[in-house]
Amino acid sequence: MADYRELWKSLDMDLEKHDQLCEVLPKFYDEIYLSQEKRPEGMNYFNFVIAEVHGLRIQELAEHRKNGQKVVGSFCVFVPDEVISAADAVGVGLCSGSDFWIPDGEKYLPRNSCPLVKAAVGAKTSGTCPYFQSCDLLVGETTCDGKKKAWEILGEHVPMHVMDLPQMKREKDKIHWMDEIRIFIDELEELTGNKITEESLARGIELINKKREVLQRLYDLRKEENLPISGKDALLVTQIAFYDNPERFIEKTNELCEELEKRVQNKESVFAEGTPRILVSGTPMAVPNWKLHHMIETSGGSVVCEETCTGTRYFENLVDNTGETMEEQIKALSDRYLNINCACFTPNPGRIDDILRLYKEYKADGVVYYTLPFCQTYATEFKKVKEALDKADIPVIMIESDYSLQDAGQLKTRLEAFFEMLEPKKEIAAANK
Amino acid sequence: MYSIGIDAGSVATKGVIFDGEKIEHVIIPTGWSPKTASEEVLKQLLVKSNIKKEDVERIIGTGYGRISMPFVDKAITEITCHAKGAHYLNKKVRTILDIGGQDSKVINIDENGNITDFLMNDKCAAGTGRFLQVMANVLGKDVSELDDLTNNARPEAITSMCTVFAESEVISLLAKGIPKENIASGIMHSIASRGVSLLERINILDDVAFTGGVARSDVIGRIINDKISKTIYKPPNSQIVGALGAAVIGYRELL
Numbered sequence A: 001m002a003d004y005r006e007l008w009k010s011l012d013m014d015l016e017k018h019d020q021l022c023e024v025l026p027k028f029y030d031e032i033y034l035s036q037e038k039r040p041e042g043m044n045y046f047n048f049v050i051a052e053v054h055g056l057r058i059q060e061l062a063e064h065r066k067n068g069q070k071v072v073g074s075f076c077v078f079v080p081d082e083v084i085s086a087a088d089a090v091g092v093g094l095c096s097g098s099d100f101w102i103p104d105g106e107k108y109l110p111r112n113s114c115p116l117v118k119a120a121v122g123a124k125t126s127g128t129c130p131y132f133q134s135c136d137l138l139v140g141e142t143t144c145d146g147k148k149k150a151w152e153i154l155g156e157h158v159p160m161h162v163m164d165l166p167q168m169k170r171e172k173d174k175i176h177w178m179d180e181i182r183i184f185i186d187e188l189e190e191l192t193g194n195k196i197t198e199e200s201l202a203r204g205i206e207l208i209n210k211k212r213e214v215l216q217r218l219y220d221l222r223k224e225e226n227l228p229i230s231g232k233d234a235l236l237v238t239q240i241a242f243y244d245n246p247e248r249f250i251e252k253t254n255e256l257c258e259e260l261e262k263r264v265q266n267k268e269s270v271f272a273e274g275t276p277r278i279l280v281s282g283t284p285m286a287v288p289n290w291k292l293h294h295m296i297e298t299s300g301g302s303v304v305c306e307e308t309c310t311g312t313r314y315f316e317n318l319v320d321n322t323g324e325t326m327e328e329q330i331k332a333l334s335d336r337y338l339n340i341n342c343a344c345f346t347p348n349p350g351r352i353d354d355i356l357r358l359y360k361e362y363k364a365d366g367v368v369y370y371t372l373p374f375c376q377t378y379a380t381e382f383k384k385v386k387e388a389l390d391k392a393d394i395p396v397i398m399i400e401s402d403y404s405l406q407d408a409g410q411l412k413t414r415l416e417a418f419f420e421m422l423e424p425k426k427e428i429a430a431a432n433k
Numbered sequence B: 001m002y003s004i005g006i007d008a009g010s011v012a013t014k015g016v017i018f019d020g021e022k023i024e025h026v027i028i029p030t031g032w033s034p035k036t037a038s039e040e041v042l043k044q045l046l047v048k049s050n051i052k053k054e055d056v057e058r059i060i061g062t063g064y065g066r067i068s069m070p071f072v073d074k075a076i077t078e079i080t081c082h083a084k085g086a087h088y089l090n091k092k093v094r095t096i097l098d099i100g101g102q103d104s105k106v107i108n109i110d111e112n113g114n115i116t117d118f119l120m121n122d123k124c125a126a127g128t129g130r131f132l133q134v135m136a137n138v139l140g141k142d143v144s145e146l147d148d149l150t151n152n153a154r155p156e157a158i159t160s161m162c163t164v165f166a167e168s169e170v171i172s173l174l175a176k177g178i179p180k181e182n183i184a185s186g187i188m189h190s191i192a193s194r195g196v197s198l199l200e201r202i203n204i205l206d207d208v209a210f211t212g213g214v215a216r217s218d219v220i221g222r223i224i225n226d227k228i229s230k231t232i233y234k235p236p237n238s239q240i241v242g243a244l245g246a247a248v249i250g251y252r253e254l255l
């Protein structure tokens, strides 16, 4: 990595502490990612992005800001990227998936908060995340209680805008969400000084839809019998989608897909035949939280799909691009976004339908239900999901785990036992074929 | 034709040799090294059954030490092995409660001994053999003496689940002059309740097998029985069920 110390200093970062963080990440990445066999060539770009995660991309953001553009950070897939793009601002997803930030987060938040929230607050307050430092505005949303209260604390450190996300999906909630999108438009117009027009919003919609389409193209390849890419690598691509330059990301991911399509033609797989196919469902996994995928794929399984916000909830369903007036466009945005089935909604039957559908589409053998500790909404929703899966005779295991590796031994045993449990089922299914 | 199963747990390492009918077993403390312990178990098993290593066609390792056994043909988790072991011993078993030295688990199986669901406790010593061990120490007794000590005494409630807090609770109960038998009885109830609450998180099916080192206590088995009103099956040697399952799986692979 080139020398970015001047850049980091200009962002008011704690350089010494940041050095500690930079020391651990590459080794961690090597162990988890570079050790994989038969990795697609196209992953080299994503390796590069990770290697430069605190370097080149940060420099790009700094250049955007020098040109007068604004950087807007968000934490949830409900925040409409289209609007950010229409205001000619640069959006970055600020999810925080490292243990490193937890102690700093715990200075402000109760220990029994979810690690995602703790790490986000810790990343900002410790001044060690250059993305947080590059943001001119953070956009929060009213999803879970932990986040709601964290915005008040983050707001003391950086300008914050909070979108009031409804918790139900009735007609009046849709109207309310349209209102929130309008307020967001005003806020961004004020921040950037750029007027958002039908044309710019249409361009934003087109761009973000393209990003969704390329991710769908990638995920479609994971439906194949012979998996051309590991779950770990696919997860990484989705995670990078949150903060990379969208045009370049689309181009590079399309290139990767072309390579993978060739693999599919040649029936090449990165896994041995008969490796159990796992659908992961639950809470988001932010960089560098690769723990569950790594555990699954080193315990004899393969991840074929994520029903998470770093998976299908991020890119499924496009925004209808036929709207001509601003009102029609806002309605189209609201419709697409309120179609996301996050556990913070009540009731949330759509998520169960999604899990059942994805299980079939991706030809999964079992479901690993993943939740971060202290995430009430996802942990509670497990009961309903399990009932539905039991009824459909779909095996499921619940894994609650944070970012630390303390529980790795027990997790491995549970996952291995789960895969052993799937074996006789698979044999019966094969015999019936 | 012989197969061997070795189960290296946190406290004891168990080995079973199986010829399709008869079984022979060995149990030794795991000590510091599951690798050394499992090698020792293998050696003792061969001596005990008077056969040569070459005559053993399959060795399966299980338990948390399964990854440290270089000589096995295959490693399988203790969950699958317990399921197979309990099913081999009693075809009517559908739910298994296993309480070992450092963890506990419940497993549901179907009529073929295949797992349909399972749960493990949190990574914590509450309600495991370790808990029993610590409490026995405070009472100045050996774990094997606790059953006799309870002697149907009225249980003195132990309110802390956490081993560390329960330890100081027991010390202060002793200081208050509460008879040891009431305290011992309270300890047994505490472990049994943890086992029952784990059971209740799964769909409990008749018959229930109670296995693992802690199942050696008849008193705990009785208390659990009273609480869940299901037929409880206790294998003659509750500690070797995992190793037996491993041996049975190995044997079937030879057929």
Ligand code: SF4
Binding pocket: A075, A076, A077, A078, A143, A144, A283, A284, A309, A313, A340, A342, A343, A344
């Ligand atoms: S899980 Fe819910 S709250 Fe979290 S990012 Fe996804 S949609 Fe937002």
Ligand code: SF4
Binding pocket: A114, A115, A116, A117, A143, A144, A145, A146, A147, A283, A284, A344, A372, A374, A375, A376, A377, A378
């Ligand atoms: S994982 Fe759960 S608790 Fe954590 S931020 Fe998301 S919804 Fe909130």
